[in-house]
Amino acid sequence: MPSPADVAVALWSTTISGQLPHDVLVSAGRAFAGLLVGGAIGFLLGIANGVSKVSEQLTDTTLQMLRTIPHLAMIPLVILWFGIGEESKLFLTSLGVLFPVYLNTYHGVRNVDRDLIEMGRVYGMGSWTLFRKVIFPGALPSIFVGLRYALGIMWLTLIVSESIAASSGIGHMANNAREFMMTDVVVLALVIYAVLGKLADVVARALERRALTWNPIYQK
Amino acid sequence: MSVITHERFHGSIEPDYAAHGEKPATPPAGAASITLTGLEKSFGGNRVLRGINLHIPAGQFVAVIGKSGCGKSTLLRVLMGLDQPSAGSIRFGTADGSGERPNARIVFQEPRLLPWLSVAENVAVGLGDGIDKRLALAEAAAVLSEVQLAEKAKEWPSRLSGGQRQRVALARALVSKPGVLALDEPLGALDALTRISMQELINRVWHELGFTTVLVTHDVSEAVHLADRVIVLEEGRIALDVVIPQPHPRRHGNPELAELEGRLLGAILGAGR
Numbered sequence: 001m002p003s004p005a006d007v008a009v010a011l012w013s014t015t016i017s018g019q020l021p022h023d024v025l026v027s028a029g030r031a032f033a034g035l036l037v038g039g040a041i042g043f044l045l046g047i048a049n050g051v052s053k054v055s056e057q058l059t060d061t062t063l064q065m066l067r068t069i070p071h072l073a074m075i076p077l078v079i080l081w082f083g084i085g086e087e088s089k090l091f092l093t094s095l096g097v098l099f100p101v102y103l104n105t106y107h108g109v110r111n112v113d114r115d116l117i118e119m120g121r122v123y124g125m126g127s128w129t130l131f132r133k134v135i136f137p138g139a140l141p142s143i144f145v146g147l148r149y150a151l152g153i154m155w156l157t158l159i160v161s162e163s164i165a166a167s168s169g170i171g172h173m174a175n176n177a178r179e180f181m182m183t184d185v186v187v188l189a190l191v192i193y194a195v196l197g198k199l200a201d202v203v204a205r206a207l208e209r210r211a212l213t214w215n216p217i218y219q220k
Numbered sequence: 221m222s223v224i225t226h227e228r229f230h231g232s233i234e235p236d237y238a239a240h241g242e243k244p245a246t247p248p249a250g251a252a253s254i255t256l257t258g259l260e261k262s263f264g265g266n267r268v269l270r271g272i273n274l275h276i277p278a279g280q281f282v283a284v285i286g287k288s289g290c291g292k293s294t295l296l297r298v299l300m301g302l303d304q305p306s307a308g309s310i311r312f313g314t315a316d317g318s319g320e321r322p323n324a325r326i327v328f329q330e331p332r333l334l335p336w337l338s339v340a341e342n343v344a345v346g347l348g349d350g351i352d353k354r355l356a357l358a359e360a361a362a363v364l365s366e367v368q369l370a371e372k373a374k375e376w377p378s379r380l381s382g383g384q385r386q387r388v389a390l391a392r393a394l395v396s397k398p399g400v401l402a403l404d405e406p407l408g409a410l411d412a413l414t415r416i417s418m419q420e421l422i423n424r425v426w427h428e429l430g431f432t433t434v435l436v437t438h439d440v441s442e443a444v445h446l447a448d449r450v451i452v453l454e455e456g457r458i459a460l461d462v463v464i465p466q467p468h469p470r471r472h473g474n475p476e477l478a479e480l481e482g483r484l485l486g487a488i489l490g491a492g493r
Binding site for chain 2 (some may be wrong): 068116118122124137214
C-alpha cells in the first residue's frame with residue numbers, strides 16, 4: 001500500500017504530464033453522456049407509462065424483465081457488438097442509468113395526489129398545463145431519488161467498462177498502472193473516483209434543494 | 221315567525237319556482253340560475269341520487285344538508301360536471317341563454333393547493349391558462365387582500381395554517397368572478413373559531429359578488445346562518461326545502477335561527493328511524 005505522500009506525488013506528476021486531466025475529462029464526458037442518454041430515455045418512458053395506460057401495458061413488463069438482467073453481464077455481448085470504442089461505454093452506462101430513472105419517474109407520476117389532478121381538471125387546465133403545473137412538480141422529489149441512485153450506477157458501470165476495455169479514462173489509467181506495479185497511481189485512481197462521485201452527488205443535492213424549496217423538508 | 225317551510229312529496233315533477241321567489245337584490249350579470257330535472261346518479265347498483273328536481277334562482281345561497289351517504293356530495297359533483305348524471309338534466313340560466321355550465325368554481329373540503337406554487341400563484345390557477353402572468357398575479361393579489369392574506373402572497377402553502385390555506389382556496393375560486401360557487405364542506409376540517417370567521421368571510425364575499433352558491437355541509441348551524449334556503453337530502457331525494465328570509469349577516473345565537481336549526485336537526489335525525 002502506498003503512503004498518502006506517494007499518492008500526492010503521483011497526483012502531482014500525472015497532473016504535470018497532462019495524463020490525469022485528460023483521463024478525468026474523458027471519463028467524466030463518458031459518464032455524463034451516458035447519464036444524458038439513459039436518463040432521458042428512462043425519464044420519457046417513466047412519464048409516458050405513468051400518464052398513459054396504453055403505454056404502460058405495452059412497455060412496462062418488458063422493461064421490468066430487462067431490468068432484472070445485471071447490465072454488466074452484457075459486457076461480452078457489448079464488446080462483440082460495439083468493440084472497445086466509445087459506443088460500448090455509452091451503451092453500458094446508459095443502460096445502467098435508465099432503470100433507476102425510469103422506475104422512480106414512473107413511481108413519482110403514479111403517486112401524484114389524485115385530488116390535485118382533479119382540482120387541475122375542474123379549474124380548466126389542459127393536458128400540457130396539468131403536466132407542467134401538477135404532474136411533473138408532484139413527481140419531481142421521486143425523480144431526484146432516481147437521479148441520485150443513477151449517479152452511483154453511472155460511476156460503477158464506467159469503472160468496470162473502462163477497466164475491461166479502454167484506451168483512455170481513469171479506469172484505463174488504473175489498469176495500465178497495475179501492469180507496471182504502480183500502486184500509487186492505482187490508489188490515486190480510486191481517490192479520483194471517490195471525488196468525482198461525491199461531486200456529482202453534491203451537484204444533484206444542490207439541484208434538488210433548489211427545485212424543491214417548496215417542500216418543508218428543505219426549508220430552514 | 222318569519223320562517224316559511226315547504227314540505228314536498230318525494231320526486232315532485234315540476235320544481236316549484238314561484239314559492240321561493242328571486243332574491244330581492246338584482247343578481248349580477250354573471251350569476252346563473254340552476255335547474256335540475258329528474259336528476260339520477262347510480263354507482264353500480266347503488267342509486268345515490270333518485271330523481272332530484274330543483275330550481276335555484278340566480279344569486280341564491282342554497283345549503284344542502286343531510287346525513288353522510290345521503291348523496292349531498294354526489295349532487296355537488298354532478299352539478300359541477302365532476303361526475304356524469306345517470307339520468308335527468310342540469311340547465312344553467314345564463315345571460316347568453318345557452319344553458320351551458322357558466323364559469324363555475326368549487327372549493328373542496330381540503331384546500332388542494334399546489335405545494336410547489338406560491339400562495340399568489342395558486343390563486344392565479346383560478347384564472348386559467350391563457351392569461352399574462354403579471355396580470356394574473358396582480359388579480360391574485362387583489363383577491364388575496366379580499367380574504368385578508370395579502371401579506372402571504374409570496375409564501376409557500378406549507379407555511380400557512382389550515383384556515384389560511386382554505387382562505388387561499390376560496391380566493392382561487394373567486395378570482396375568476398364565478399357565476400356559480402360550489403362549496404363542498406369547505407369548513408369541515410377547521411376549528412370552531414376559524415370556522416365562524418370563515419363563515420363571515422363567505423357571507424361577505426357572497427354579498428359583494430352575488431354569485432349563486434351551493435354549500436354542502438353536515439353542519440346545520442352553518443347552513444342556517446349562511447343560506448337563503450336549506451335543502452335536506454334523504455336517501456338521494458329532497459326531503460325538505462326550507463326558505464330562510466332573515467337578513468344577513470346573521471348573529472350566532474339568534475333564537476329564531478336556533479329554533480329552525482333544532483327542527484332541521486330533528487328532521488335529519490328522525491328521517492332514519
